[in-house]
Amino acid sequence: MIPFYNIITAFLGVCTASVIIVLIRKDKLSVNYSLWWGILAAGLIIFGLAPKLSDYIGEMLGVHYPPILIVIISICLLFIKLLFMDIHRSTHEQQIRILTERLALYEKENSKKCAQKSHSSRINRK
Amino acid sequence: MSSRHPFSQSIFENCLVVIPIWNESASIKTVVQSIKEKYTVDVLVVDDGSTDNSGDLAEDAGAEVVRLAMNMGAWTAIQTGFRYALLKGYTVVVTMDGDGQHFAESIPLLIKQLATNQADVIIGSNPERASRNRRISWAFFRMLTSFDLQDFTSGLKAYNDRAMTLLLRPRAHLFDYQDLGTLLLIRRAGLTLCEVPVPMQKRLYGSSRIFFNWWQVIRYMMLSTVLCLSKYRH
Numbered sequence: 001m002i003p004f005y006n007i008i009t010a011f012l013g014v015c016t017a018s019v020i021i022v023l024i025r026k027d028k029l030s031v032n033y034s035l036w037w038g039i040l041a042a043g044l045i046i047f048g049l050a051p052k053l054s055d056y057i058g059e060m061l062g063v064h065y066p067p068i069l070i071v072i073i074s075i076c077l078l079f080i081k082l083l084f085m086d087i088h089r090s091t092h093e094q095q096i097r098i099l100t101e102r103l104a105l106y107e108k109e110n111s112k113k114c115a116q117k118s119h120s121s122r123i124n125r126k
Numbered sequence: 127m128s129s130r131h132p133f134s135q136s137i138f139e140n141c142l143v144v145i146p147i148w149n150e151s152a153s154i155k156t157v158v159q160s161i162k163e164k165y166t167v168d169v170l171v172v173d174d175g176s177t178d179n180s181g182d183l184a185e186d187a188g189a190e191v192v193r194l195a196m197n198m199g200a201w202t203a204i205q206t207g208f209r210y211a212l213l214k215g216y217t218v219v220v221t222m223d224g225d226g227q228h229f230a231e232s233i234p235l236l237i238k239q240l241a242t243n244q245a246d247v248i249i250g251s252n253p254e255r256a257s258r259n260r261r262i263s264w265a266f267f268r269m270l271t272s273f274d275l276q277d278f279t280s281g282l283k284a285y286n287d288r289a290m291t292l293l294l295r296p297r298a299h300l301f302d303y304q305d306l307g308t309l310l311l312i313r314r315a316g317l318t319l320c321e322v323p324v325p326m327q328k329r330l331y332g333s334s335r336i337f338f339n340w341w342q343v344i345r346y347m348m349l350s351t352v353l354c355l356s357k358y359r360h
Contacts, residue, residue: 094299097198101206104172104192105213 006051013044036081137237138167142216144207145171145189146200147224151178153329154224158187161230170210171224172203180224199302200281208290219290221304223281225329227255232324236284239322246289246317249275250282250324263347267306270354273313275321279305282324289317306350310357 020037023029029037047054047070058066143161147154154171161169169189173181175197185191192206204221211219220236222228232250239248253261253276264278283304285293292298292315293308301307312319337343 090300094296097202097205097299098296100194100196100198100202101209104194104206105210107195108190108192108210 002049003051006048008048010045010048013041013046013048016044017041040077137234137241138165140215140217141167141220141237142207142211142214142218143167143169143220143222143233144204144211145169145184145222145224146174146203146207147171147176147180147184148174148197148200148203149176149178149180150224151176151180151183153226154180155183155187157222157224157226157228158184158189161233162188164230165233167233168216170207172206172210174198174200174203184224201301201303201308202299204304205294205299208285208294212287212290212294217287218284220284221281223329227326227329228282229325229327232282235324236282236322239320240284240286243320244318245320246286247312247319248284249277249280249319249321250284250326251275251277251280251321252324252326253277255326255328267350267354270351270358271306271310273309273319275309275319277321278309279303282326292317307353310353314357 017038020029020034020041024031024034054070055066058069061069063069145154145157150157158169158171161167171181171184171189171191173184173191173193175194181191181193192210194203194206207219207221218237218240220233222233228250236248236250239245253264256264256277260279264276267273267278268275281304289312292312298308298311309319337346
């Protein structure tokens with residue numbers, strides 16, 4: 001009989017997966033990020049339904065207190081995720097700056113052309 | 127062109143003076159006029175999202191003005207100037223601050239040094255203007271970077287088109303100022319850097335936009351140290 005708290009964990013995994021799917025469906029989350037969150041949700045479901053798995057893996061790796069293995073793996077994954085997020089933010093910062101520079105020049109050229117157009121239409125009217 | 131000055135007009139051909147500004151309404155008109163009165167040279171003021179009428183005042187004084195859609199920092203404003211220069215066919219850009227620290231007379235000096243030293247970037251240097259603390263920090267960065275420079279934060283520089291092209295690459299778009307990061311990138315690319323002593327004065331109005339409180343100074347020191355260490359012997 002699976003303990004109640006493990007059923008809760010598995011349920012949380014199912015909820016996470018459902019939320020991800022809904023967010024993608026509503027175009028609030030890019031499908032590119034679904035893989036990461038899908039793996040997280042799968043992990044919650046698997047370890048929820050098969051709690052002995054963490055003991056088995058922990059013993060294999062020589063971890064004295066196997067339940068901490070899940071915590072350590074989760075923290076490591078979060079660190080990696082945060083690092084990737086900062087890398088992506090840096091790339092976006094680069095792109096925003098380039099776009100701002102180019103936009104400023106386009107706006108200047110555009111306002112010059114508009115000024116020239118209105119000037120020549122005033123001359124034509126005369 | 128003033129007859130008092132020994133430089134011929136031809137050195138200003140294909141040269142653009144770029145002045146990045148952010149809320150410099152108190153001084154920008156004076157700065158642009160001082161250049162325009164002395165030399166026949168094109169001046170581009172890049173308005174970095176000012177909330178006052180700095181851009182309009184610069185235009186009234188005779189400068190071309192490009193306005194960024196939002197405040198992005200001095201370095202992005204200068205890169206916009208580089209983009210404009212290369213688009214319009216300029217081969218030399220001289221950057222100046224809009225706060226009145228730099229003299230217009232330094233412009234032809236830097237342009238001439240660019241040709242004489244066959245350098246890609248000329249830094250207008252004035253270490254005497256710096257406080258004791260700032261000079262200590264420069265000595266620290268000199269040790270970290272092995273740069274033989276006296277003035278790391280001068281905004282008065284001359285760039286040729288090779289340097290401008292390098293500094294418009296995507297990897298150059300994460301710096302906030304035209305100091306250590308850009309200098310390290312220039313060196314890494316094998317371009318030549320030279321320093322030339324120039325006179326400077328205190329800014330006419332207001333206070334530093336970079337070192338306006340101790341937290342900003344500490345933050346700048348920490349980030350610059352990390353930058354230098356990460357690019358050690360780069």
